[in-house]
Amino acid sequence: MFLAKVIGITWSNHKHYSYDGIEIKVIQDVNPETGQLIGKPIFALDAVGSSIGEIVAYEVSFQAGWAFDHMDVLSDTTITAIIDSVNITKKDL
Amino acid sequence: MDFGIIKKEVVCTVKDPKVKSVKFYIVQLLNLDKTPRNEYAVCAENTLGLGVGDYVLIVKGSPSRMLDGNKDMPIDQAISARVESIDIDEKYKDLMKD
Numbered sequence: 001m002f003l004a005k006v007i008g009i010t011w012s013n014h015k016h017y018s019y020d021g022i023e024i025k026v027i028q029d030v031n032p033e034t035g036q037l038i039g040k041p042i043f044a045l046d047a048v049g050s051s052i053g054e055i056v057a058y059e060v061s062f063q064a065g066w067a068f069d070h071m072d073v074l075s076d077t078t079i080t081a082i083i084d085s086v087n088i089t090k091k092d093l
Numbered sequence: 094m095d096f097g098i099i100k101k102e103v104v105c106t107v108k109d110p111k112v113k114s115v116k117f118y119i120v121q122l123l124n125l126d127k128t129p130r131n132e133y134a135v136c137a138e139n140t141l142g143l144g145v146g147d148y149v150l151i152v153k154g155s156p157s158r159m160l161d162g163n164k165d166m167p168i169d170q171a172i173s174a175r176v177e178s179i180d181i182d183e184k185y186k187d188l189m190k191d
Contacts, residue, residue: 010178012176024150043094074160
């Protein structure tokens with residue numbers, strides 16, 4: 001799982017049948033210590049109903065499709081949690 | 094998932110029987126502001142009915158075998174949706190320039 005920030009929404013009328021009722025968000029990796037965006041923006045299906053500006057956790061690879069009720073979702077990136085806060089002890093830094 | 098534009102349709106007559114119903118497209122990957130990246134992908138697509146010039150989302154890796162339900166197709170890149178538009182929050186607009 002990785003930490004990212006939701007930066008946008010994708011509009012699509014014509015989707016794979018397994019995407020019914022699922023939103024596609026644009027997310028970008030975030031540094032948990034500084035809150036700065038890093039890397040490139042990517043697209044992710046939304047399993048939790050996040051909104052723009054929120055920090056989320058996302059899952060990649062085959063298990064990303066398992067976040068939904070039906071198993072056969074064609075997804076390689078899924079938002080699986082909304083992050084409220086991150087605690088990092090000084091020892092780790 | 095990645096974002097791209099369909100550049101070419103691929104025609105192939107001899108295929109693995111498991112991908113008989115599938116069409117292939119050559120997709121050029123794009124940045125969020127639709128400027129082209131120098132990366133191409135050959136993607137499979139089954140039921141959407143797309144054409145050259147459509148903006149699409151690409152699924153990479155093993156989930157793409159779910160293209161036609163749980164049927165284990167030998168595919169590793171698939172087109173999952175046609176994109177109408179992308180809304181990026183004003184605060185992050187400068188990211189689109191890449």
